[in-house]
Amino acid sequence: MSSDERVVIVGAGMAGVQTAVALREQGWGGGITLLGAERHAPYDRPPLSKAVLLGTVEDAALEVDFAALDVELLLSREAVALHPGERRVGTDLGPVPYDRLVVATGAEPVMLPGSEGVPGVYALRTLDDAVALRPVLEEKRQVVVVGAGWIGAELATVARTAGCAVTVVEAAQRPLAEVVPEVVSERMRGWYAEAGVGLLTGTAVADVEPGGVRLADGRWLAAGAVVVGIGARPATAWLAGSGVALGPDRAIVADDRLRTSVPEVYAVGDCASFPSARYGERLLVHHWDNAVQGPRVAAANLLGGDEVYDPVPYFWSEQFGRFVQYAGHHAAADTTLQRGDPDGHAWSVCWLREGTLVALLAVDRPRDLAQGRKLIERRARLDPGLAADPAVPLKAAVA
Numbered sequence: 001m002s003s004d005e006r007v008v009i010v011g012a013g014m015a016g017v018q019t020a021v022a023l024r025e026q027g028w029g030g031g032i033t034l035l036g037a038e039r040h041a042p043y044d045r046p047p048l049s050k051a052v053l054l055g056t057v058e059d060a061a062l063e064v065d066f067a068a069l070d071v072e073l074l075l076s077r078e079a080v081a082l083h084p085g086e087r088r089v090g091t092d093l094g095p096v097p098y099d100r101l102v103v104a105t106g107a108e109p110v111m112l113p114g115s116e117g118v119p120g121v122y123a124l125r126t127l128d129d130a131v132a133l134r135p136v137l138e139e140k141r142q143v144v145v146v147g148a149g150w151i152g153a154e155l156a157t158v159a160r161t162a163g164c165a166v167t168v169v170e171a172a173q174r175p176l177a178e179v180v181p182e183v184v185s186e187r188m189r190g191w192y193a194e195a196g197v198g199l200l201t202g203t204a205v206a207d208v209e210p211g212g213v214r215l216a217d218g219r220w221l222a223a224g225a226v227v228v229g230i231g232a233r234p235a236t237a238w239l240a241g242s243g244v245a246l247g248p249d250r251a252i253v254a255d256d257r258l259r260t261s262v263p264e265v266y267a268v269g270d271c272a273s274f275p276s277a278r279y280g281e282r283l284l285v286h287h288w289d290n291a292v293q294g295p296r297v298a299a300a301n302l303l304g305g306d307e308v309y310d311p312v313p314y315f316w317s318e319q320f321g322r323f324v325q326y327a328g329h330h331a332a333a334d335t336t337l338q339r340g341d342p343d344g345h346a347w348s349v350c351w352l353r354e355g356t357l358v359a360l361l362a363v364d365r366p367r368d369l370a371q372g373r374k375l376i377e378r379r380a381r382l383d384p385g386l387a388a389d390p391a392v393p394l395k396a397a398v399a
Contacts, residue, residue, distance in 0.1 A: 003030045007302065008096055010079045010089060011104030012036025014044060015269025015291035017062055019102050020071045022299035032071045033096065035089070037078040037105075040127050046288055048130040049154040050318065054162065055134050059127060079105065082242035084262045100264045100302055103239070103252060104295075107232035107270040107286055112146060115208040121226045124155060133227070137162035141224025144168075144213055146205055148175035152229035153188075153319040156197050159227075167198035167221060169213065174201055181330075184349055184361060187342050191320040232286055234271040247273055251284045256308045258298040266302055268294040278310050278379075279329045279358070287315035312376045325366065327373040328359030337382075339368065340390040348372075348390070355381045355399065371395045 007023060009016045012034050020032050036042060040059070047060040066073045074096070081090035088095045109123040122133050136143065140163045145152050148170035159166045172178070175192075176185040192199040204216040212222040234251045236244075245253040245261035252260055252267040254274045260267050269291040273284040290313065297309040317324045322345070333351035340347030346364040350357060350372065356379055360372035371394040375382070386397035 005099035006031035006033060006097070007100050007102065008033045008035065008089060008098035009102045009104055010035050011106055011269070011271070012038070012042045012073070012075070013104065013106045013269065013291065014042075014062070014288060015106065015295055016102070016104035017042045017064055018292055019104060019268055019295035019299055020066075020069065021064065022296045023303070024069050024071075026299050026303055028299070028303055030099075032069075033098070034066070034071055034073050035077045035079060035091065035096065036073070036075045038126060038128075039076045041073075041075070043127055044288075045125075048127065049124055049151065049158060052127065052130045053124070053133055053158050054137065079238050082239055082244065082262075082265075084243055084265065087264075101266070102295075102298060102302070103236075103244070103260070103265065103267040103271060104269045104291075105235040105238070105271045106291075108235045109228065110231045110233055112205060112208055112228055112230070115226070115228060118208050118226075119210045120224065121208055121228065123228050124151065125232065133225070136225040136227075137164060139224070140164050142166075142222060144221050144223040144226045145229060146213070146226065147229040147231070148172075148199065148201065149179065149229060149231065150176070150315075150317045150319075153191075154317060155227050155229055156192070157195065157319045157321075160195050160197055166196075167200065167223075168192065169203050169205055169215070169221070170199070170201045171204045172201060175199070180361065181336070183336060183338075187347075191322065195320045197320075232270070234284075236271055247282070247284075249273070249284055253282075256310060257301045257306065258294060258309050259301065266298045268298045274309055276310050276329070277308075278312070280332065283313065283329065285313045287313065289314040312373060314373065322363055323366070324361070324363050325369040326359070326361045327369060328357075328376045330359035333358055335384065337384060337388045339388060340365065350382070350387055350394075352382060352384070352387075355384075357382050357387075357394075360394075365390075368394055 044060040051057045078092045088097045109125045142165045143159045145168045174185045206216045207214040251273040254267045254272045270286045314327045330351035335352040337350040348362040348368040351359040362369040381399040383399045
């Protein structure tokens with residue numbers, strides 16, 4: 001690339017901002033334009049379901065000096081189309097030309113059919129969403145949370161902390177049914193009762209109306225607020241007709257260098273999946289760590305490098321007084337090891353494939369997570385007997 005060329009980054013969330021930072025850190029001296037659909041300066045998302053929602057902080061603005069980085073920041077500028085042949089992004093305020101492009105448009109919340117526009121129904125994805133939800137907590141309204149996944153549990157935790165009466169409704173038979181196996185999620189069921197949160201599993205929502213929800217079995221749950229936390233999907237509708245290949249999950253199908261199917265267009269963060277040689281399948285990771293790691297690789301390759309992106313996925317969640325961390329990907333594991341008392345406050349689960357550690361979930365055992373993450377990176381084999389002993393450090397259980 002020549003120094004008179006311009007990189008345009010679509011999406012001013014963590015992935016987009018980190019891409020701009022990585023380009024400068026790796027020596028790019030040309031133009032950088034960062035497009036953000038929201039009116040707010042770029043901010044971090046994890047605090048939205050915690051400190052921002054509780055009102056202990058007003059925002060979660062990222063501490064990045066865009067002027068010092070010589071990054072053109074265009075806010076309230078929503079991408080609506082991509083025209084690769086003309087090297088331009090169509091936005092609601094006119095076209096933006098580029099020489100190379102990075103797509104970092106993230107994900108958008110999945111809403112219940114018929115719930116959009118209903119008074120008293122909320123999602124939590126943006127800073128404006130968090131600000132809109134604050135009065136619900138301040139007024140201690142009765143809250144129904146739809147979805148017992150990670151975000152649903154965090155929302156229930158914060159609402160309960162604020163003094164709200166909370167009921168969580170989950171269509172699956174157990175919390176986190178699509179994320180962790182039953183041996184793990186059933187341990188977590190008791191957390192809701194301990195916190196005084198009602199949990200209805202195997203229960204679908206038939207309709208959302210002002211003042212509550214109607215369940216599929218006919219029951220009515222009154223609510224001063226209904227918060228929907230049933231997942232998110234890649235925000236890629238604006239790429240229709242562009243030639244950028246999308247998967248059935250609507251994610252951009254990137255390669256292991258984070259290149260898309262269109263030349264000079266890369267994709268990072270929640271909007272893109274990538275093939276993992278480590279796990280032998282394509283991964284779509286909707287977590288903060290992916291939005292930090294991917295941009296470094298995309299920036300390097302955009303500048304002429306040849307780096308492979310194959311991380312160990314990692315995320316954390318704070319819920320019901322516990323700090324939950326997960327590293328790896330356990331879908332193809334053949335052995336599950338439990339460390340610690342499943343009825344206690346601190347425990348871990350290790351997943352092995354042919355003796356090699358591939359994933360670990362730690363509840364208030366940060367040392368297990370720190371050591372386990374490094375062992376997964378090394379593709380270390382563990383002695384199952386030693387690894388199942390919570391008194392033995394994981395690094396001492398290497399076979």
